[in-house]
Amino acid sequence: MLKFGLLIVLVGLAAAVESDEFKWDTVPPAGNSSQCIYKPETRQLGCRGMSGIVQCEVMGELPKGFEVFGMGREELEGDSPIESIRYFLYPRELNETEYENHIIQVENVAHNVSLYHLESMTETVGLRVPDVKCWSRFIDLFKASTGIQIVKVEDMTTEVSLFGEILVVDKQAQKRWLGWGLGWGGLGLWGWGLGWGLNPFLWG
Ligand SMILES: *[C@@H]1O[C@H](CO)[C@@H](O)[C@H](O)[C@H]1NC(C)=O
Ligand SMILES: *[C@@H]1O[C@H](CO)[C@@H](O)[C@H](O)[C@H]1NC(C)=O
Ligand SMILES: *[C@@H]1O[C@H](CO)[C@@H](O)[C@H](O)[C@H]1NC(C)=O
Secondary structure, eight states, X not given: OHHHHHHHHHHHHHHXXXXXXXXXXXXXXXXXXXXXXXXXXXXXXXXEETTEEEEEEOEEOOOTTOXXXXXXXXXXXXXXOGGGOEEEEEEEOTTOSSBOOSEEEETTEEEEEEEEOOTTOTTEEEEEOOOHHHHHHHHHHHHTOOOOEEEOBTTOSSOEEESEEEEEOXXXXXXXXXXXXXXXXXXXXXXXXXXXXXXXXXXX
């Protein structure tokens, strides 16, 4: 009986820690999109979508100088195994409404900035989810995201449809938000900055 009680306390504690880390109850939902928060310091990526919350450990790095990354699906022919699925990431500064291209030059070589699983995707930079079980939970969550935003991307003639965004939360980004008068936990931050939430045309 005592053991049973202890187990409940421990499970409760673990759940509290996990859900508290991203303070999801303070994040206003953004349509039926996927909202992700990435904490470089703990290497945790947490996403909330229509079917719940998924949190995975990630490896890799995102291009510096951006607080937000729009997530777009890669158009693939036919059914591909979940391992080889990837999502393109379109960088955006929090105070800008336009996104940048997901293809960037690193030492004069073009790379796709992505959220992905396979280590063998060598032309890809960004965040990698090594655990395939956790990765498949992300895929299920993203599939359920029916909220699509059509956005402009710098230097691209066609518009791009995004199903969600990753917000990067670290000390540097926090300082920049405060500089813009967007307090930590304020609507400006948790409403996806000036892009989603505060921009009436985006979710109107
Ligand atoms: C979200 O999806 C549900 C069910 O598909 C739909 O009824 C609802 O209107 C959607 N909400 C928004 C804000 O798009
Ligand atoms: C956004 O902030 C950067 C500096 O962080 C600045 O260079 C840029 O002009 C700002 N853009 C807008 C639209 O205010
Ligand atoms: C990025 O991905 C696109 C679409 O899958 C592909 O056509 C392109 O070759 C890739 N670019 C690089 C630099 O890998």
